[in-house]
Amino acid sequence: MHAAFEDYIGIHLRNAHLTIANCIKHQLLPYQLAPEQNLIMLLLWKQDGWNQNEIAEKLNKDKTNIARMLLNLEQKGFVRRVVQSEDRRYFNVYVTENGKKLEEQVIPIIEEANRQFCKDIDEQELKEFLRILSKIRTNASTAIMKKKVCDGYEK
Template sequence: MNLTFQDYISIKIHKTDLVLTNFIKLKLEPFNLAPEQNLIMMLLWEKDGLTQNHIGEKLDKDKTNIARMASSLEKKGFIKRSHCLDDRRSVKLYLTPCGEKLGEEIKPLIEEFNEVVCKGFSNEELIELERLLLKMKKNVQIHL
């Protein structure tokens, strides 16, 4: 079977991801927040004081990536980093008042974004989509 460029599911997913990323980038731009940085902020708005390691695990990102993004968020005044008292190698991230205020503005945008992305999908379809994406992820991970 000869597949064309348009036939590859990975290409379709990549193109969709580009559209999603560009859309959210546009929404976050006025707040001086990149989509990747927003993922860290979303985790902190859910539970403040997470370690960089925990955030890395949640986002499937390496320590260097998380440290770089955390440094940028700290420079912007959205978070502060603090070494854990019981383990000096471990760093926790805490929202600043500015970061908390940012959440009040960003969370409605993220909910609106999610509504746009999921429009027309039934709950069952969303569950199935999540199952299929996880299956694809696992298929690839066994080859890493």
């Protein structure tokens, strides 16, 4: 007999992620910023000048999708892409003045949302949750590498 639907950790993680992403999506609508684009902007607001490959690796996203999102962010005037002098195939991404103004509007919204998501969870519980989540991520990565769970998966 296999586990009940509710017993699969992936179901709980997926549902939590979708609920959070949906909440963020609605809050960012007035700013023309999708949740995935927001992740890129959060990285750039923290440290300007990432290249496309670094962003893709940091967010664990496909380079093609990152390229498309960066183009969209550039068209909206939030970032600018600068070709690297040593290799013209690559570029670094920088926040524009409009992107900095966006930061002033979006960061308080994201921080308040994060507070709401963690409401009624004390600091120790949150630390424990993040520790366990890290273990789950490590175990999943190990399973992929060993192909125990995701047979045929190639990264």
